[in-house]
Amino acid sequence: MIHDSKLMADLAAAPAPKAPAILDNVSRRAALGGLGALVLALSLRDARADEGQTKEQKEKKYGADGMPHGWRDDPKIFVAIAADGTVTVTNHRSEMGTGVRTSIAFTVADELEADWSKVKVIQAWGDESRFGNQDTDGSRSLRHFFQHFRHVGAAAKLMLVQAAAKQWGVPVGEVVAENHVISHKKSGKTAGYGDFAAAAAELPVPARESVVLKDPMAFRYIGKGKIGLIDNHDITTGKAIYGLDTQLDGMLFAVVARPAVYGGKVKSFDDSATLKVPGVVKTVKVEGGEIPSEFMPLGGIAVIAKNTWAAMKGREALKIVWDDGPNAGYDTTAFRKELEASARAPGKVVRNQGDVDGAMAKAKTKIQAEYFVPHLAQAPMEPPAAVARVKDGFCEVWACIQGPQAANDRLMKRLNLADEKVKVNVTLLGGGFGRKSKPDFIVEAALCSQAVDGAPVKLLWTREDDLHHGYYHTISVERLEAGLDDKGMPVAWLHRSTAPTIGSIFAPDPKHELPFELGMGLTNLPFALPNVRLENPEAAAHVRIGWFRSVSNIPHAFAIQSFVAELAHAAGRDPKDYLLDLIGPARKIDPMTLGDVWNYGEDPARYPVDTGRLRGVIETVAKGAGWGRKLEKGRGLGVAGHYSFVTYTAVAAEVEVDDKGEVKVHAIDIAVDCGAQVNPERIRSQMEGAVVMGMGLALSSQITFKNGRAEQNNFDGYEVVRMDAAPKILRVHLVTSTGFDSPLGGVGEPGVPPVAPAIANAVFAATGRRIRQLPIKDQLSS
Template identity: 80%
Template sequence: MIHDAKTMAEMAAQTPTATPILANASRRAVLGGLGALVLALSLRDTARADEGQTEEQKQQKFGADGMPHGWRDDPKIFIAIAKDGTVTVTNHRSEMGQGVRTSVALVVADELEADWSKVRVTQAYGDEERFGNQDTDGSRSLRHFFQHFRHAGAAARLMLVQAAAKQWGVPASEVRSENHQLVHAKSGRKLGYGDVAAAAAELPVPERDSVKLKDPKAFRYIGTGKIGLIDNHDITTGKAVYGLDVKLDGMLYAVVARPPVYGGKIKSVDDAEALKVPGVVKTVRIEGGEIPSEFMPLGGVAVVARNTWAAMKGREALKITWDDGPNASYDTDAFRTELEKAARQPGKVVRNQGDVDGAFAKAKKKFEAEYFVPHLAQAPMEPPAAVVWVKTDGTCEAWACTQGPQAAHDRLVKRLNLPADKVRVNVTLLGGGFGRKSKPDYVVEAALCSQAVGAPVKLAWTREDDIHHGYYHTISVERIEAAVDEKGMPTAWLHRSTAPTIGSIFAPDPKHELPFELGMGLVNNPLNIKNMRLENPAAPAHVRIGWFRSVSNIPHAFAIQSFVAELAHAAGRDPKEYLLELIGPGRKIDPTEIGDVWNYGEDPKRYPIDTGRLRRVIETVADGAKWGRKLEKGRGLGVAGHYSFVTYTACAAEVEVDAKGQVKVNAVDIAVDCGAQVNPERIRSQMEGAVVMGMGLALTSEITFKNGRAQQNNFDGYEIIRIDAAPKEIRVHLVPSGDYAGPLGGVGEPGVPPVAPAIANAVFAATGRRVRQLPIRGQAASA
């Protein structure tokens, strides 16, 4: 999720039993339990920020860095040090394989000068007043919180030093921290962190400007790449708790029969046979079907039983007559034709520079192409799941694999009509997310079932549920036209991007993409072309459109990088050299000056578009792939670069195409420049995962609709890349830039966009057949 729902709705409207994981500690609180003395560190008082505020003021609570207004300098990150010296770091973002729990802990531990073997991590529950923005999306976790984490660790280190100095009766300047110990060099005395934790907790938290951060040369964990996943042992031994693993005493189980068409509703239901299934306890009518749907349930009938199998068999026995509603005739083939028609007509102008029409009128050569990207499903390995207990005392507690615990909390409050302080959302590990689990409709479904039966309920989505009823990546048609000079270089560029918007789940069919979607590789196109016009024709939505890893960067990068390769071929030029010439010399572009009012939510002065960095990652993958080498028949190299989430990535793919047109990706080089690197091990893993995911988009993945219904059911129809199709080599190139005081980029999402166009361009190099739609499937076969 990029914005909170209220902001999204406004943008769309303007555009046609568990013990608390943490106690709320004050600055000087000492938490005790089981004989362990604990230092609880919050760099500002944790009193509620909304006292005396209007409702409007309460809603507008975050700054651009994700921190609540008034707390921008100091995050509410907690550090607990037990009597035995164990350091527990609270992670406020959701862990779904990207390693954020590890990265948060290693940053704090480094500045704390802690022994990594004594560091643990615990998960924050949903409370943005306490922990800051908790939406795990947009590659923002370290980008926004790195410096806050450093200051938290350094402040705790200073407090420990002060406590030891006071105990010894020496100046604090004579005490240093060293690998979990306080050392007085003159006397040789030493104390462990646990020995002074209680005393340190009694000291006032130092002001931010009095806290000295480490010199990066002294980092022991940050930037070294030596730290593996902090959860690795629990994950590999089956001890880790995901959403599907939560179990409470007396818990029941539920699945839901949902409308097969978005916006559909129940005409009639007969549950008599379902109630006869052994183990079925109750059926629950869930209201829904409204458009826009926001994050609320689609509606339908839930079957609650003593185990999931009984619930599923009960669902099969339901007799439901549906009113399919306004999207009953949705057909993606027909809709593609509509989008193509719209893309061939003038649309809403979102960026206009120079004289495009004049340049086209003078041009002797013109080129045009249309590119198509289908609906995609996030399809995390762990489908949506939640356990919720709505208790008779008027409280509600949830355990969910969610990317947005505050969003889940707020929807539970709204749907159950409970006070905000009576609802708690605990965050489990996520078996993948990719944007799907930022929408908590499944958590609300579980809560409604629990409320109806008076017991805790685990509600699970099956793979079929996930594919049939999800929030899909938008379908799009990208049309690009170019006028070229005698050297084959563009003198004018016209790009029409036609796609339903995510805003359609927040407002009644806004039809045009929102600024954040346009700012994902469209209006912030950095190509050095004098005359450029970018348009956004209208496109209605017929399914729930939602965030998908890297979002609208996928169709924009695919179209632009493919079209550039087409122009290079027409000019008789090497595609890599042509791309670099088209990007132009290294320069810094203020995104607001070229129509991008969003810039990934970042200050454009701090985060300009740097074409030198974009050039560097392209050159890096070309070198890694040994660009220009002669390949045997049926093999080819393709390259693509892209800027997204204030990070620069590029990909070079080597493919092999057999006589039947089957595409095999033999090797991939991917380069990333995200600024200074905090956790290189995780950056490599993210890039490797992005390559495999990007291959799926390029080669196999597609959701189609007929009569309003998704035609794919499981992984036999919605194909993701299997392990046997993974490249033999994925070479990740980490391109460092900047320093640890400067702005950081994102990592989780930027690796995906350049993969598909690099593969498509490689297919052309191998076969001479141009790919203009995804997935590639049989397009590489001989005619």
């Protein structure tokens, strides 16, 4: 990780920029007087929007902190130009393979007209007051900040040009900044960016309307896909620092024996054998086990030692008597039957259009099916890990965390410390997928350090810990019923989605999914149907339910896209053509009219559901896969499309099922329309990764529980896709339907949902056997 200690120290000394300015010249403050550079801070709120408003109007619009009510993303992000010309971009989001550090930096660099070789990135620590919302989730890092980072780069360039024009005594319009060089053609004068950084720092930030963004035709980095990861050399040579890599002098190591059942607690324990293990320093009881758990530790006994091996052997020697608590009897096989029973009865209505019961009664044909998706684990290749040092009333941690502010807040709460007494440093993440948005492991590390008088402690989770004690993707049963007319098209559509909610980790015993879960492919169903009723029956949670890449889009897409193929078969229609007919003609739909009150947190006017774009990605993968071609026996093609995170994706899969019932995926075509493509190379990588992850969900991955305990221990039980199972042909189609001045979509998550239904539909095309539960593993062997 690139680190500039002087710049970081100066930034730490500076107070957070005040909200009213969209750009703040931080370098003009006395606190940064020794930096000798132009330093700009960005804020999304524009004071001019408040001009002419009364005090009462402003108070109604803004909270006590001066920020708009409900506005969560207000970044104050530093971009600095040093005297030697080095451009430093402070990245406020976590890097876990998405390339966000690179994409944010080259967005600034492009508008700044910077030489990429002179650009570096430093990572922001957890401080929402200074850096704005830092939660790296929801596929929104570039979606929310792209235009604003462009503006920062363009404003910095203009300030450099103004400084040069003033010093040279020439009109600003005659001075040009290009590729880190400022020039005046008439006089032949040229200079580097560093030559005017200090002078530019004395200027006021230009008014927003005076800052002109580039014509996209002039982009050098944005949309070109020619820049690799800025961390790539360090990553490939082993120099990059991940959570597991952090080293501090005098560091101890810790693991925790946690309750095997959610809500379990320690009744008693004997650590006498543990303390005899060479290298073991201390055992500590970690309080926890409350339901709801939120982001706090599960509780248990921590073993602190001089090395990891001693800590693990000491944990093995512990003798603990557990109270398993209220979830001791949780059995996923039995619970599935409960979910099925719930899905077969009326539930809470979340969307009701027309008269479903009346239309169903008059339908010529009725089709019904139930689909099941098990618990899933994020299983990042780097399990959770954190180093903490709690000393002299100050807590500092280093961790692979997606939500540093969340970690900061929970440390304050658990350690009873003021905000200024906590600092969360963000390392690179060896995968996250939502697991590392929860800082329970960071709190554990801090409690261990506190117990050994402030010595730094590295808290590690093993793979077994990760699979046994995680935040799991919800288990679900989706029941769909349709009434078809004489042409085989639905006149009535009923969908009951039954699944424990993520809200269960925040509130006691909620029984219904939250609007954001329902808005992931359920309530915002964009089909042209006359009569629709969507219901959400009750479901209790017996484990910690958490975010998983794509979240509830996974079960909703699997069920709906599989059901569409079933309806097409019943109607004697081609499944791709039938799907397009269900979507209907190209139109833009206000998601509020569909019952989706969330819309991924976006303005419905800016982000309507665009069926033309959904049709476009489906048609693209069909063409790429050669849809309609004759295949040899045992092979089949399947297709699925989905809208998620305001992006449109589709997958066409070609599979083969052999005589033993084993599924081989030969080829995948995946198309994505996320709007303008800021970093095509990373979009391709994200789609490729999504395909492989989606294949794992389709073919082999699941977490099951018996007696409240997860039955899978490691990758021998929780099977992810191995290298030899990856398709030999994987074509990524980047569909562009909007320009750079239009809102962007998300990229990190939308590729996953259509993969499993496309594979399941291909299996039916190959064998005539319908897949209604995941994973497919062993279902075709008999």
